[in-house]
Amino acid sequence: MSKDKPSIPKGTRDFGPATVVKRNYIFSIIKRTFEKFGFLPLETPAMENLSVLTGKYGDEGDQLIFKILNSGDFLNKITPQDLEQGYKPLTRKISEKALRYDLTVPFARYVVMNRNDISFPFKRYQIQPVWRADRPQRGRYREFYQCDADVVGTNSLLCEAEIILMMDEVLSTLGLDDFTIKFNHRGLLAGIAEAIGAFGREADLCVAIDKLDKVGQEAVNNELREKGISEEAVTQLQPILELSGDVQDLLPQLDALLQTSEEGQRGLRDIRQMLAFLGSFSLNKAKLQLDVTLARGLSYYTGCIFEVKVNNVQMGSISGGGRYDNLTGMFGLPGVSGVGFSFGVDRIFDVLEELNLFPKDSQTITQVLISNFDDAAMRYSLPVLQTLRKAGIAAELFPESTKLKKQMGYADQKNIPYVLLIGSEEMESGQLNLRNMRTGEQKSLPLAEIVSELQNSLPA
Amino acid sequence: MSKDKPSIPKGTRDFGPATVVKRNYIFSIIKRTFEKFGFLPLETPAMENLSVLTGKYGDEGDQLIFKILNSGDFLNKITPQDLEQGYKPLTRKISEKALRYDLTVPFARYVVMNRNDISFPFKRYQIQPVWRADRPQRGRYREFYQCDADVVGTNSLLCEAEIILMMDEVLSTLGLDDFTIKFNHRGLLAGIAEAIGAFGREADLCVAIDKLDKVGQEAVNNELREKGISEEAVTQLQPILELSGDVQDLLPQLDALLQTSEEGQRGLRDIRQMLAFLGSFSLNKAKLQLDVTLARGLSYYTGCIFEVKVNNVQMGSISGGGRYDNLTGMFGLPGVSGVGFSFGVDRIFDVLEELNLFPKDSQTITQVLISNFDDAAMRYSLPVLQTLRKAGIAAELFPESTKLKKQMGYADQKNIPYVLLIGSEEMESGQLNLRNMRTGEQKSLPLAEIVSELQNSLPA
Incomplete structure (x- = not known):
């Protein structure tokens, strides 16, 4: 062997045949389910114009986008002054393209570019790799697949009900028999903020209570206080965060709590409508749980939000999603709202391995x-x-x-x-x-x- | 609409649902055939270390590799002197990774890295996009899929016979009923060079006669003369290039011509053995043709070479391949030879559209x-x-x-x-x-x- 023993970039993986076959087993069940529910496949290029991606993921996200060096003499129009300004301004001058960071922004771009040819509601799924210059660690890769399904162009709560059905169908078909689909609604979170006297502060509330599982109640309370939420509000919040029981018990309690909050009532109305639709279907294995502490990057979502946890397995959520307004506003096309969700294939893979659920003949x-x-x-x-x-x-x-x-x-x-x-x-x-x-x-x-x-x- | 109407990089494509479905129809027939013949799927990362790719595709190829800018402060260790040396040396300092340019080099890298775990002969297929900073034009894209299947670690001519069977099965299953699988052998080309008194000059011969279809006989002859092939050799070459008829007629003629050439005899032996294997099978729709003018980038191939043309359609070859020595020599592991081929999915797509061969229900x-x-x-x-x-x-x-x-x-x-x-x-x-x-x-x-x-x- 020569001394140039070849290697692959850190955070990336080769998938040998045994692994590809298992991954394809997961992908095929996801695809089959998406298609059974009327979703159509979309594929976008790995490379997007950098201007399409920049500014969509916050400053930190922008730093994690892999940029592609312009081909040919990229220094051609670069002056010594350009160089002195540091790497950030220089990046824009020597790089016009970048690798996609998620599937949502390319989807929004596609909808805007093709809005005259798309018949709405547009139900699309997309299963493709994305790239992020994150520090690699266990379970976090620089190249990984996302599996997204979204419906844009309708407010019907049937879409929310069907997301729960699809989560249930995919995970049951994969052989999981003990998992919980948690749901919540941004309106409930806004209503709770209002009810405890912290009107309009649901974003801060959410960022804090999102960490409840990880850091515990006391740390969450401290964060709330630091953010200027009053001691009284923090105190009032406690019993709400501890609300539990099944959804039929919770709804009347929330009704009473959120009586005077318009947003709160909107949330309850949406949830009741979604549950009414679900009542006409039967679930396979999923347990449903209304969890008022579920927050999931609230800034993005505007209606129902979802998250799936496999019970009795040490693993973060393996699927999640929610309703959002204004998908395409970032590209100047307002009024396109939708609801979507995705599966975390790497985590599902690890769960199936741990539970020994890959069927022999799928291999x-x-x-x-x-x-x-x-x-x-x-x-x-x-x-x-x-x-x-x-x-x-x-x-x-x-x-x-x-x-x-x-x-x-x-x-x-x-x-x-x-x-x-x-x-x-x-x-x-x-x-x-x-x-x-x-x-x-x-x-x-x-x-x-x-x-x-x-x-x-x-x-x- | 805002003025930032979004767009995609030139040379790339969005595939909307109608197109994805048709492309998947092609991919699924190719995959099913590869698998029926015992090939296993491999997937490698989109990003490779630049050092793995550089120097494998010639100078021109190196220029066409898309490089990824190092993340973070890529200017960190750059001195003013570095900048003065121009963009080529600078590229290596600000870019460690690049997008894969084909599937062959990543395959070779994979074989070298996993040589102790692979059980040879290793039959792998790989269907993934590749990226090239080529000037985009009709039918030439900067992101496109390759569909490769290779067997490494055996010299058995059964592999060559099976390549012909797979080409036949895929294209017949897609509904094509008039296509020709042309084949040739590097040994025949070497033997012909020897027979016309231009021993060892088969590379020049091939580069020239590869253009026969495009530029015609006279231009080819001029190129040969310019390369220093003697007038006598050029003259002797003419009747050979005009050899035609079916393989059973051609073999005795070539036998006579190449009687004293070891390489020529090796080629004929291989072809006879391959045809003997094929004799035990039946082809669906493919016509077989031994074409001594078939050259296909000879430097790479060492044994049989293949190319498929759809008859009565204006379109370059839609599939091709051949046997090569020393796949992994570039990474210091000698002695791994193999044989492989690939399908050109974009061209196949266009042919099926033109002939209206996409089945309605596949859509x-x-x-x-x-x-x-x-x-x-x-x-x-x-x-x-x-x-x-x-x-x-x-x-x-x-x-x-x-x-x-x-x-x-x-x-x-x-x-x-x-x-x-x-x-x-x-x-x-x-x-x-x-x-x-x-x-x-x-x-x-x-x-x-x-x-x-x-x-x-x-x-x-």
Whole structure:
């Protein structure tokens, strides 16, 4: 080996076959569900104009955008003065493009650019990688996939109900049977602020109570006090944060609390309407929980908000979303509101691994390997190979006559569930020897029966 | 609209739902075929270390690599002297990462990094975008997908035979019925150089005759002369370039011509072995043609080379590949040879559009839209919606009670083949009104029959 042993950039990953297959299993269930609910796929370029991305994610976000150096002589129009002004102003002069940071801004851009051709409500899903120059750490990558679904152009609460249905369907189909979909509403948060005498301060409230799980009640209270929320308001907030019970118990209590708050009443109305829609459906495995402490970056959301937690597993939320106003306002097109949500595929992957929920047969690609003992066996095997493939069975013939041990090891390593052994005896009798690599069982069968046996063993 | 009307970088594309669906139709047939032949998926990061990519594509290629600006203060360690040396040396100092330029170099890097865990022969496919700072023009993009399949770690000619089978299967399955898989062998080209008295000059020969289609015989001859190929050699080359006929006619002629060339004999042996393997299979639609003028960037390939042309369509090759030595030598790991090929998805897309070969039902996602006349109908429709989805039918309910015309327009624009009309009459009778949007036909049926009707209409 030369000394330039190659490596990949930190925070990025190669996905080898075994991992791709498992990830595709997750993606395919998400896609199938999105499509079953009428969402259509959209794909946008990895590169966006830097001007499209800048200013959409706050100062900190802007720093985390990966910029692409202009091609050719990027120094061409750069003067010594430009250089003296430091790297930030220089960036804009030597870089016009950047890698997308999320899927929401490209979606907004797409809607604005194509607004005359889109028939609203527009239901789109998008499953693509995004890039962030974050410091890499466990579970945080510089390249990772987002799986977003949004409906824009309707205020119908049916969309909110369907988000809950989709979260339930995807996670139940993946085999999770103990997870909670928490929901809340920005109106409730505004109403609570009003009710405790901190009208209009819901943003500060939310930033603080968002940390409740992590830092505890006392730290949250201190933060509220630091932000100038009165001691009385902090005291009044306590019992509200401790409200619990199922939604049918909570709603009347909140009704009483938020009686005089317009925003609070809007929140309760929306939640009741969403629950009424949900009443016509049945959920698979999801538990529903109204959680008035759920905040989720409130500045963005304006209506219902959602978050999914897998119970009894140490893992942050694996899905979340909410309703927002004015998606496309950043590009000068007002009045396009919507509601969307996304799945965190890396976290779902880790949860499925931990709970051992990846089905064995989701990991199979090649169904059968034909052994290769010698030239005669190889010649005999070629039409067998074609017969298997024509029957829709993924099959391969080991390309060289080599030690059986090596061939079996190859099948093992590729997770191939069957090996078809064809030696001189088998060629003579036409009874081929099918070995089940999981059980070790071997059967002597004519080809036609091997085909049906393998077809029956295919994943549904 | 504000004046910052957003746009996308030149040479990049948004793929709206109608296009994504068609592209996915192509990708899914390619993937299914790769997998049926035992290839496993690999995914590598979009960003590679610049040092991994530099020097692999020649000077011109290096210029076309998109470099990523280091994040944070990239000017931190830059001195005024660095700036004076121009943009090329500066690039390496302010950019450590770059976007991948093809899938071959990342594949080689992956093989080297994981050589101890890979069980050879390693059959991988990879379908991911690549980025090139080429001047955009019709059919040439700065972001485009490559679909590569390679086998490394075996010299078996079965791999070459299977490449032809896969090309045939993918293109036949896509509905193409008149295409030619041309093949050649580097050994034949070397042998021809030897036979005309230009031993070792096959690289020059190839660069020139590669242009035969575009510039014609006379221009090719002039180029050969300019490169110092003797007049006698040029003259002797003519009848060889005009060799035609099917492979069974050509082989004896080439045998005679290349009798004394070791390389020529190696080429003929390989081709005969590959054809012998192919003889045990049957091709669907592909015509096979041995074309001694096929050159395809010879420096890279060392054995068989392939290229596919759709007949009677103005379009360059839509697939190609060949055998190469020493894939991973660039990273200091010698002796890993292989054979690979790829599909040009953008070109295949254009060919299918031109020949109108995209199946109608490959463009359907939502199978049925339920109309929404009023609140009562909406409530009635919710369990209907769930019943349809539970039966595996992609269904949506228009989320608002609005003008029927708008709802029908929505169905039209989304290519939804059925609309289920549920008004007061339908709710009373339980006979729902299913409208086929393609034929205009309407049927009154109970829900159970609608479910079976829709299930039967699903694409296979």
